[in-house]
Amino acid sequence: MNSSTDYNHRVHVSSAYDTGMAFGVLILILIVALVAYSCSCCVQEPSTYPITNQGSSVADRGSVVIDIGLNEATLASYSKVLYSQAKLQHEGNDSQPFGCSICLGDYEDNEMLRFLPDCGHVFHLKCVDCWLKQHSTCPMCRSSLAPTPLPESSC
Structure with a gap:
């Protein structure tokens, strides 16, 4: 093998390596963009969450009750x-x-x-x-301290 053939072989291997790296970076960018898009679709506006003073829990239909203390x-x-x-x-x-x-x-x-x-x-x-x-709970035992609403009278 002469030096010209050896140089061409190294250039070809280096070119294939560069192409593979560029392709890998492109795939990585696409994966990050896809994950970011899928996470942003799941987030709801904060105003759609009902706010109560009754402690943290998950209510019916997927809504979240936020504990405001x-x-x-x-x-x-x-x-x-x-x-x-x-x-x-x-x-x-x-x-x-x-x-x-x-x-x-x-x-x-x-x-x-x-x-x-x-x-x-x-x-x-x-x-x-x-x-x-x-929070509306004791920091030690987590018992609820939220005042219970008085029952409405049916007069």
Whole structure:
């Protein structure tokens, strides 16, 4: 084999490699475009979702219920207590809370805590209020804190 034939062979192999790479990149771009298109077809407008204050769940006909948390009036109805007072009430009790399970910080005697009525859990006031404005469940046990609507009278 002479050098001219060897050079032509290398050029031919390099050209085939370049063509294969270009074809592979083109296929990859088409796959990404197809996936992006198929995902965008599944997304609905946010306004089509019914918004309620009854917790997260999947309702009939594929609609989604969005949990928007509790309002200020409901939050204000939950009792507040100083940790020093709560500690005195639970003295000798093994279930005495020592720290906030949201921020994982220990309670100080002068800190205000929020007492959740349904489950009895306590948290730092600022920690749990922030949580409850976004969720309607206890951050520890997930019990629902959403107020139940009063039944309508048939008068």
